[in-house]
Amino acid sequence: FRSASPATDRGMACDGWLTWAEKKLWLGLAWPISLVFVCRFLMDLTDLAFIGHLQSDDRYPNASTVDFLAAAGIALTWINITSIPLWRGFCPSLVTLASQAFYSDEDGLMQTYLQMALFSSTMFCWVLVLGWWYSGVIAQWALGEAICSDTCVDLVTDFTRYSSVWLWPMAAFDQFEGLMQCRGEVIPAMVVNVIFVLINAALNQFFIYGVDSPKYGIRWDGVGFIGSPIATAVSRWLRTLLFALYMACKGYFAEWKVGMASWSVYRAKNYLRQCLAMAIGGCFEEWQIQVVSFMAARLSSQAMAAHTGLLQVFLVLDSLMFGPMNATTVRI
Template sequence: MSALADECYRETAPLLISHPSETTLNEVPPVDDELGVSRWILMRQEAWWLFTSSLPLSLSYLCQSSFTFVSMLSVGKLGVNELAAASLAVMLINFIVLMPCVGLACALETFCSSAFTASRDKTRVGFHMQRGLVAVTLQLLPTVLLFGFIDTLLQKIGQTPEVATLCGQFLRVWLIGSWPLVAFECLKRFVQAQGIMQASTWVMAIVAPLHMFNSYALVWSPTLGLGFIGAPLATAISNWLMFFLLAAFIAFGKAREAWGGFSLDCLVGIWEFYRLAIPSAAMMACSWAAFELVTFGSSIFGPVALAAQACIFSAMTLTYQTPSAIGSAAAARVGNSLGQGKQRRARYASYVAIGMGYVVGMACSLLLFTYRRRWGYIFSDDADVVALCSTLMPYFAAVQTYDGMNGLVAGIMRALGRQSLGAVLAFPSFWILAIPIGFYLGMGPMDLKVVGLWLGLAVGVIVYSLSQQCYILFCVDWRHEVKVCLDRLARCSNPKVNETRELLISSSSLSSSSVSFSDSYGSLA
């Protein structure tokens, strides 16, 4: 008993339910007080909660992803070189900045959602969020130096001088809004962990129309227009607006209750955050880098192929957002449920989310296939670009459902703290199957060019998606995940704090906890 208490004293705020020490992980977990609830009732409740929560998130994600869509739309009419340069710049931003930074921020879905329901002191959510801010800021610093001479580097590896110069200009202007964008990703997960899903939606409802206006004014306006560099400048302005508006929402809303103020204590024991943040970034990197490498491979076949690839990736960005939003909502729900020991609710929330993902994915695939011959005209009037886009679209439509499912299932994996497993599954799927097969088909004897790259990518996406789903559906021990979740929260808290806190040792404290599941983040009905 004393060993259990000593272990839990390492947390600033004791857990609401008894926390298993490392020596008791194999013992019987706390009893789920919802064992008498029918599985159909649970699934109906979770379906409604996920629908109402993911809907505002989907709108928010779609608006945010539309920034790239609008940028491509703005520069696409300037010429093929401009569209190719913008596409290459977006690829480098995704690969060098967003992939590692958003990957690090995604680890907050593991810590913040569980801490919100498992800890007496809700400011533990803000404590974890500060660690995320530190991590993404440090990750961003080397980018400033790299983007300073990126155009020279691009020319040395084979890009045309025109495309390389335009790409360098785009990236250096975009850097102005880089930090607020990655900070916004941390703040977004901070409020989502508290069940406040509409915050980013209200922010995007304000910023998205302004971004469209700025994109036109800064690129095409006779008085304010700057041409090509107006597109990244509009994005930088929008990124700062997003950050300030969400920060204001937190400062003047209910979400501030989980913010305990800035403290250097977050740096102590930050390695516990990196233990999940690094695999989270690696999991995202394995898949995201494969997609970006396909874009880079497309550039080898000339500006037309790269421009057509930009059209396809814009479609992918838009259709990916709704499954990803469902995954973010599921991450918060599963994490909250595990934090309160409700393993059955966490389990059925995962199952329902996967089912919803398939419905959305198949609907998007059908829509893309139907309009495959018209999509290219949105971005370019060049007949060759439109024709190649029409050729590639059926391959993307076939794989889009599984690509969206990867974003959804990744949220559940993060809620479980299984980022390492996700990275292990992603590496062979993309780097042993997708990339070698794609480049062989595209540049080997068959010489399928961009079509070959997409065929290889399809293999990796499907294998990765199905392997993660099989793990969640057939391999997860949900009762054990409750204990692992609580143990992780205690280990990652500030070890410097010596104040002794009273613990609720008895497993019966699950049902007598002073904070109910429904009070924590809304009614289940």
Template sequence: MQERMSLWNKEIAEELKKQLWLAGPMIFVSVFQYSLQMVSLMFVGHLNELLLAGAALGTSFVNATGYNVLMGMSSALDTFCGQAYGAKQYHMLGVHTQGAMFVLTLVTIPISIIWVFLEPILVVIHQDRTIAAEAQLYARYLIPSLSANGLLRCITKFLQTQNIVFPMVLATGLTSLLHILLCWAFVLKLGLGFKGAAIAICISTWFNTIILALYIWFSPSCKNTWTGFSIEALNHIPQFLRLAFPSTLMVCLESWTFELMVLLSGALPNAKLETSVLSICLNTSGIFWMVPFGVSAAGSTRISNELGAGKPTTAYLAVKVTMFLAFTVGLVEFAALMLLWKVWGRAFTNVHEVLVYVTSMMPILASSAFIDSLQTAFQGVARGCGWQKVGAFVNLGSYYLLGVPFSVVTAFVLHLKGRGLFLGIVLALIVQVLCFLVITLRANWEKEANKAAKRVGGSGVQLQTLSVDQNVNTT
């Protein structure tokens, strides 16, 4: 018995080490990628209030209609590439990635058209016409970054699922430094204003994409997974789309809710105050979300690798370790926000009324950070297993059948205003966690391994036997 417990503890420690080795770098990659838009907005903020409002509105819209869509579609590669790598079908990583690149590049065309005619769309949803005009101009200058962003998302998944993360840290870190220099040069020195901020994002995104593409092309680490361009990639596009569509819905249904909360805050009494406070809260959530997202990326990689290798027991162990890390991160983030309860708002504003309001929101914000850490990890589990379709239904029900209606009732009927809007998000997060918990606990991991085998073109029967043998060995 003692020997068995010792073996179990050793396996847990080994899995924990693997996930931390992946999660740490992915947190930095996420922060560096997120910093591009944030740094651009910071430089625009030194111009004037109208340009800042236009750039902020434009950023919000391009995220909702463009970057988040591409992120959702590329998330299907968490399943395909991760499981193919685990099954040692190394050349298929390149094949799946090429197919995804082709699809995402095509998708950028209609998105670009939407961005060109952004102003009338924003006016229809009751945004200020002057700000909408500036947002449209900002979005138009961001169009060249779209295709680069799509390619970069695919490249990131390609490397991540092979556990190649440190080159991404170096590339994105270097890109962030370059971006600061570009913003300083274009916005302040050359006098291009917020156009320069958008141009800087385009150049930085392409720079990051090219650096990582060159790494893949020349690095011996990718010689088995990237064997050159292949026509075979086109044959796997239908399979990719079947998973990419629900994957996109899973990501966008959640992100669109946050944009909707900002729009609803504008309909509240004293809209300027409510919108400012909610924006601070949502930006805080976005900053703190980077840590559990790194855990989620590590978890999806480990789970998909083990399922692809036909090891359901190890895959389930990876799930447990992922959730343990997410729980720990959630507790740390909750404690950090509560410690900063009365001073956090000063990082964003010196207006007394806003500071008092933000302080009153902090317990809700801290609670949401803890719950969000768990649900983000569960979504990583879903991507690793290929549960994107189920995840899309969970997010639809959590946010649009429960969360948003609850927000409207508490904010407008019960007059809790911004607190009510954010309480709806917290409710949706809780429902998400409970639904994914039930799905995970009820999952048959040997069946999941067989599904992974079929997905990568292997034999489900052989994988079933392998997993049984593995269970015998581990017990």
């Protein structure tokens, strides 16, 4: 989906956007990236689909199906509100700067920006974990005890705490995927994401409801509600490790030491400047959607449960736009 060298790409780009070769390159980047984003939101939708069929859980004797789905929706709302700078700031900044480095034949500089992105994302993840750890208390304070009962607090808290396990691998995968986008290698990430959407569904079934196979003498009841974030954590860790191994085997980390030697205050400021601007813009854009979720939660558990399901379907469809956006960023 790209030409043989950055120099060839630069010459082709100079011929103009309307050339067929450039269109082919752009489309070759856009549709796999769109599918990657669709798979990301499909994982969340899969989690909610399995939680929505959960009738009871011994850990939460007073909770019903509506309570489980509403609590998961509140937890996801808090997760989205707090993590937007991570998804809309750190990774897009890497794509912007690493693309410039790639088309300047600076592989070492690409590694520098990848390392900066991983380091800053890791630091920010620790801040998010702290916020997620007390999500239930925050939700009850924001929504009131009439809406967010003690059972709701327990459900929201457990969901976000177990979700914090997949936070770093999710961020790292985004950085690795962003680096591959800059190189025009988008098919591997697409394939891995499609596979792990299916794996995530299987893991949700396993961890939430367990397995019952009299033929093989296997019976396990699962862990109920918390099985969903556990399943997502397992799938995202495996996905990140597999993708990192693929990149290492292909030699995409060969310039890692060169990248470390290229760190400088100027480049760090340049990256953080890009990151801050994109994160602020992303927050103002995405928080509008989360305000609607907050308003739905203020109505009732039933309203929040219904809104959560519809919102995730909307996000899956809406995520298609990120492919053309990222492809344009890479090509420009």
